[in-house]
Amino acid sequence: MSKYWSPIVSELEPYVAGEQPAIPNLVKLNTNENPYGPSPKALEAIRHAATADLRRYPDPTARRLREAISRRNGVSADEVFVGNGSDEVLAFVFASLLKHDAPLLFPDITYSFYPTYAKLYGIETRTIPLREQFDIAVDDYDIPCGAIILPNPNAPTGIGLPLPEIERLLAAHPDQVVVIDEAYIDFGGESAVALVPRFENLLVVQTFSKSRALAGLRIGFAIGQRPLIEALERMKDSFNSYPLDTLAQAAACAAIDDDAWFEESRGKVMANRATLTRQLQERGFEVLPSQANFVFARLSGRPGADLAARLRERAVLVRHFAKPRIADFLRISIGTEDECRRLIEAIDGLL
Numbered sequence: 001m002s003k004y005w006s007p008i009v010s011e012l013e014p015y016v017a018g019e020q021p022a023i024p025n026l027v028k029l030n031t032n033e034n035p036y037g038p039s040p041k042a043l044e045a046i047r048h049a050a051t052a053d054l055r056r057y058p059d060p061t062a063r064r065l066r067e068a069i070s071r072r073n074g075v076s077a078d079e080v081f082v083g084n085g086s087d088e089v090l091a092f093v094f095a096s097l098l099k100h101d102a103p104l105l106f107p108d109i110t111y112s113f114y115p116t117y118a119k120l121y122g123i124e125t126r127t128i129p130l131r132e133q134f135d136i137a138v139d140d141y142d143i144p145c146g147a148i149i150l151p152n153p154n155a156p157t158g159i160g161l162p163l164p165e166i167e168r169l170l171a172a173h174p175d176q177v178v179v180i181d182e183a184y185i186d187f188g189g190e191s192a193v194a195l196v197p198r199f200e201n202l203l204v205v206q207t208f209s210k211s212r213a214l215a216g217l218r219i220g221f222a223i224g225q226r227p228l229i230e231a232l233e234r235m236k237d238s239f240n241s242y243p244l245d246t247l248a249q250a251a252a253c254a255a256i257d258d259d260a261w262f263e264e265s266r267g268k269v270m271a272n273r274a275t276l277t278r279q280l281q282e283r284g285f286e287v288l289p290s291q292a293n294f295v296f297a298r299l300s301g302r303p304g305a306d307l308a309a310r311l312r313e314r315a316v317l318v319r320h321f322a323k324p325r326i327a328d329f330l331r332i333s334i335g336t337e338d339e340c341r342r343l344i345e346a347i348d349g350l351l
Contacts, residue, residue: 008120015116023315027342029333030319032184032294034213036265036336039258042214042251049250058246065244068253069221073193079223081232083243086183086207086220089232091117093149093203096235097177097228099123100146107136109326111155111181130325134288134296135159138169149179153189156321156331158290160189170199177228179203184292186211186266187273193223200225210293211266212255217248269293273334279344283351294333296326304328307350314346 001010018031066080073080083089094117098104106114108127118125128140134157141148148169153160170178178201180192185206193204203224209215222232236243244252255262273295277287280297287297298304304327308320319331332343 012119013116015113018319019317021317023317025315027316027335027339027346029294029335029339029343030317030331031215032210032292032331032333033215034210034265034269034293035334035339036213036268038213038251039255039261041258041261042212042255045250045254046247049247052246054246056246058242058244058249060241060243062244062249065249065252066221068256069223072256073191073223075193075196075223076226078226079196079229081222081224081229081236083220083222083232083236084248085209085218086181086205087113088218088243089205089220089222090181092232092235092239093179093205093222094118094123095121096231097203098147098149098179100176102144102146105141105143105145105148106150107154109134109154109157109323111151112321114149130154130157136161138165138172141169142172145173145176147177147179148173149181151181151183152192153184153187153291155184155292156294156319156326156329157288157296158184158292158294159288160291163190163192163194166192167195167199170195170202174201177201177203179205182206183210184294186262187270187293188291196223196225200227203228208252208255211262211269212252213265214248214251214255217251219244219248219252269334272337272340275337276332276334276340276343279340280347283344283347294331296329296331298328298330302328304330310350311343311346314349316343316346318343 062082065082066077069080070077099121103124103126105126105128108129131137136154166180182191182204185191196202203222205222208219273290277295280287285297285299287295304320308318308330311318
């Protein structure tokens with residue numbers, strides 16, 4: 001507390017990011033980073049861009065990147081918004097599209113930045129409980145509201161919604177913005193971008209941090225019909241006219257066009273996920289069905305906090321959430337084959 005703080009500061013409950021410790025020989029499976037690194041073409045683009053005149057500001061419209069994203073997704077460049085990671089994009093979304101007289105709806109177990117943003121921007125919210133199986137029931141959102149935001153696949157559960165269910169949700173709420181947060185969509189889900197031409201109330205948010213392995217550059221984007229994108233642009237230009245630096249724009253343009261690397265990288269992650277799921281189940285874990293680059297698992301009779309702490313002692317880092325209903329679960333990022341093997345060896349040493 002400080003007498004110099006604005007009143008809102010003392011009321012906030014800031015988002016807590018995953019730990020980034022300096023532990024020798026660490027198996028780091030706590031922040032859902034891509035274990036295989038970015039496209040070599042993205043790295044080369046960074047090297048080339050670094051020889052440019054960096055005293056100049058980057059393109060404030062990120063035109064080349066928006067065009068590359070639009071080509072990939074079959075939309076107009078005017079229907080694409082980019083920002084410093086999907087978290088910044090979401091911050092603009094909350095501020096410009098989700099504050100209304102009626103409450104914003106999102107799941108009770110979901111990305112924990114949502115309530116942080118809602119508090120920051122003074123948005124009334126109502127959480128909708130996940131079903132007993134930890135999946136989202138679209139019919140539960142058939143109530144009066146100002147807007148809806150859902151991650152698909154959900155985090156931290158990893159469970160995805162099929163596209164027809166998202167279409168039903170959009171059709172049921174024609175007067176409300178529905179945001180589908182697709183940070184993990186490339187690991188087995190079906191993107192809602194295909195529905196954008198038909199639904200003016202749909203905004204889809206994605207990131208280069210996961211499947212494109214560019215978390216260190218902070219690149220996110222949104223796709224929606226022009227009125228929604230214009231709202232984000234107006235908010236961004238009232239905050240920071242330059243959304244992405246020169247190196248990030250160059251790397252993202254190269255990464256999104258490297259289809260061969262993309263398919264190989266995500267294919268290996270999904271194969272490792274299937275193997276790790278089976279190995280955990282063989283050891284008595286309950287593993288929720290995941291379409292993300294992580295699994296959500298618990299072991300009966302073993303508190304999640306204790307298991308996470310014991311793994312950390314063995315230089316294996318996973319994510320634990322001390323929250324109702326999920327306190328015994330661990331969110332385990334999918335690593336390389338060797339990292340997954342070391343995780344299983346550490347678990348075997350504890351059982």
